[in-house]
Structure formats: structure tokens, C-alpha cells
Amino acid sequence: MTLSLFPLSEGAITIEFGEKVTKVVNQRVHEAAWKIAQHPFSGFIESVPTFTSLTIYYNPIIAGNFELVCKKLLSALSNEFAMIDQNQKLHRVPVCYDVDFAPDLLLLSHSLNLSQKEIIELHTKPVYDVYFLGFSAGFPFLGGLSEKLFHPRRPSPRLKVPAGSVGIAGNQTGVYPIETPGGWQIIGRTPLRLFNYESNPPVWLKPGDQVCFYPITKEEFFNLEAQDEH
């Protein structure tokens, strides 16, 4: 496995694990994050996984310069121990696909030449991988969306997408944890909170976890929403 290490800044190194976004490459990213976290070198601050890379933030005054830190990283990564019991979870995410929560479902139905029922079936069938969290706090980049549901994002973003909105953009599906502007095609909403800054960790879905969606009625949505507030 060839790794490349790039100095993103005086206190950050980006490690590349592959050129294509695949589950295998992404697994390597999470494994590397785990290995480094097991025995963090002095001066290590945090690591940030993305699709195919892991960025290590460090304090060079304590850890040493780029060359020295690369040696420490390569040494940590060469550790033979595989990640066991990494607390990877399968999360079942309830989604209400009712028209009131799914402003773009009809449009997608026409565009993709699928009935709304078929879209929901295709969306709830796979087990998705949480490749990483980014864009906003708790926002999951999920892998595994059915090709039949690939669709470009909206030509211009909405000013406000409600928290919990489930959307599709390009070959991705994801959930908006907090209300933000956004350009994804919204096909449903989850009543559960993906991000809560008062908890630690503040997120429900973690990088490396798995997710599957299941449909709920509007009534179930409001019940779950009320429960989750506590």
C-alpha cells in the first residue's frame, strides 16, 4: 500500500490512502486514525478523516518538524494490529418521506422516471457507510447510494434547509444535522438529532459507522421528535 504524506500546513499533514473513493480505501483511513489514536505522539492534536485521506493536526513546537512527524506517523501505521471492535455501529435512521418533508421527491420522481414508492424503496434498501463527517457539524458523507437515484443538486441552493432533512446530490445521499443553506434535493426528514453540542461526542453518526434508513409516518415522526427532545 503506497501512502503519500503532504504538509497541508506547518501543523498539519494529509495522508493519502488511495485515489478512488471506495469502501476499502475509506476503511484504511479509519484504521489509520484508530492506530494513531491508540498511541498518540507527543504534540498530536487531532485527526480528520475524509473519503480517501486522513489529516493529522499537530504542534510542531512539541512534536518536531514535518520530517520527524512523518517518521512517527509511518511507525504508528506500520503497527500490525488491525482495528478490532472499533465500536462501529449500524444506525437505523427513521425518515418520513411525506410530501411536507420531501419538497423535491416529486421532481425526482419525474426526473428519474421512478415512482415515489420506488425511490423510497431504493433509498431504504442499502446499508450505507459513513465515510466521514464534514461540511457542517455532524453532516455525514454516505457511501452506497443506488445508481438509479443519482441526481444533480439544485441549480441554486435553498436559503434554509430544515434540520434533519435527507437529501441527494450527485452520487451522494446525506442528512442535514442543523438548519443551513443547501443545494441538495430533499426527499425526506428524520426527527432524530444528528448533532447536539451539549453531548460528548456531539454526534450520533460517527465516521466509519453504518446507516440504513427506514420509512415512518408523519405521526411517528412527531412522536419520535417529541421523545428525542429529552
Add this chain to the structure above:
Amino acid sequence: MSIKVLSPGLYTTVQDIGRTGFQKYGVVVSGAMDTISYRLANLLVGNFSNEAALEITLLGPTLLFNKNAVISICGADMTPKINGKATPIGKAIEVKKGDIVSFGTPLSGCRSYLAISGGIQVEPVLGSKSTFVQGPFGGYRGRKLRKDDELLILETWLNKKINWRLSPFSYSFIHEELSPIRVIKGKQYDWFSASAQKAFFKTKYKIQSESNRMGFRLDGEPLYLHFQKELITEAVTFGSIQVPPNGLPIILMADRQTTGGYPKIAQVAAIDLPRLAQRKPGNSISFTEISFNEAQQLYIEIENDFNSLQKIIEYRMKGVIHSEMD
């Protein structure tokens, strides 16, 4: 409550050194834009360098102190006053109950830090007191200060007279408005055409009005790639210069998102981030290249110098400030 905001100023927020440790959850770092001035302000009042302070932008607030407090102001000189009388920056100052602190327009630069001995008492969120307005969470109610807000502080006062202050040399970098900003070649520098690379180092960019704590948007000659290529989203950091499809660079600042999908042409050298943070919309900036090794070396040197200065200040401040907690 200890401090009443009579007028909030243009954009005043509570900041500390930033919210680290949670970027893998998409949580933004935030924190002070000019980390040198911010840390110095804290040290001058006997605080840890990463204590919560006020970041003041362009137009300063007017604050009524309902408690005695030892404060210091560092960064851009906004001609601060106590009860209408000029007070120096870069020095620990005693404010008495009933005093009003106010500011004029900056002589140069645009960000100033008001540190209060004992720090500003707000609840930390995920280990930090920095304000993240897009959250919104952290700092004072997750937002900039408004009229009639009330901040909580400890009562502090000077035990001995302070007859020294920080040499203006410590923040002279704020006045270096014309020197180019040093940058390291970015991770996708090679993606850009030769003419784009040349243009990047030749152009005098203007900081657009849409610039803010998330990023400085630059106007000038657009920069294009060799050929159409999509970047697979990866981590970005403070000072990353990314170029969206329209070709106009954006310098990512304190409130940047944790990851980005636009190619990065350059990275602002850490030693020049405080200077960059003192620039404002309408200013021009240009770039010059520095090698990564040199940039990291200089950064390590400057931080070591800073640590030495920190020790000197700590020594001088020993026993000088008394707090209601004593």
C-alpha cells in the same frame, strides 16, 4: 452582571484559542483571528494565553464596567478610552466600577482583543469558549454582542502599579500593510495552469466586502486549472487558499468548514496569519512564495520567541493582580 454592553460595536464576539479535538465530527475550530494579539492581551492581565477574551472588529463596543477589573487591549490600535480619556494598548489597565470603556476607529489593522483578568465567564461548549455563529453555539449565546448584553467577569484589581507595557514592536506587524503575504505552494498547486500560477503571484488582489471570519474572498485575475478535474473532498485549515470554479481565490479563516472540495493553490504561512487577519475588505493583498521548510522553521522560531516573552510577562505579573477568588 459585571459588564453591560452599551453599544456592541460592529462585530464583537467572545473567542478563545479555538475548539480543537472535534474537527472529525465536522465541528469548526473558530477562535481568535489574530492569535498573536489575542494571546498577548491575555498574558498582559495574568491570564493563560488561551483564556476567553473579546474579539473586536473595526468599530469597537462601548462597555460599562459594574465591577473593578484589570484589562488589556492588544492588536489594532482603535484609540481606546476610559471615560472618554485615551488609554494605551499593550498594557494592563485598571478599570473601576462605573467606568466606561469605548473605542474610536482603528489607526491601522481591524481587529483588537480586549482581555480581562480571570477571563470572560461563559459556559464552554465542547471544551472551548469560542463563538461559532453558524452553529450557533459557544461564546456568548452563540452570537455577536448586542446592546444591553451583560457579561460576567471576576472582580480583579492591581496590587502594584504597573510601569511597563508591551513594546509596540510586538504588534508592529499590523502596520506592514504593503508587504506581500508569504504562502506555501498548495496541495493542488500543480493542477493550475502555468499562467494561473504566474497570475497568482503577480496579481494585487482586493479583499471583497463578502469576506468574514469564515474566509476572505478575493477579487482579481481568475485562476483556472490545466484541465477540468474534481477534487475529492479533503481537510482544509486556517490559511488554506482554495479556488472555486469561478477562479477567484478564497482564503479560509477561523470559522472555515473542516473539509472542502475546491482545489487549494496555496497555504498562507502561519507566521503571516496574524498580519493577514488584520486586513479588511477593500484592502489589497499580494502573495509571495516561501518554501514549506522555511515557513515551518520560522514558525517554530517565532513560537519559541513567543514562549520566552510569555515567561518574562508571567514573571513580571506575579502577584500583581488580586482577584475576588483569592
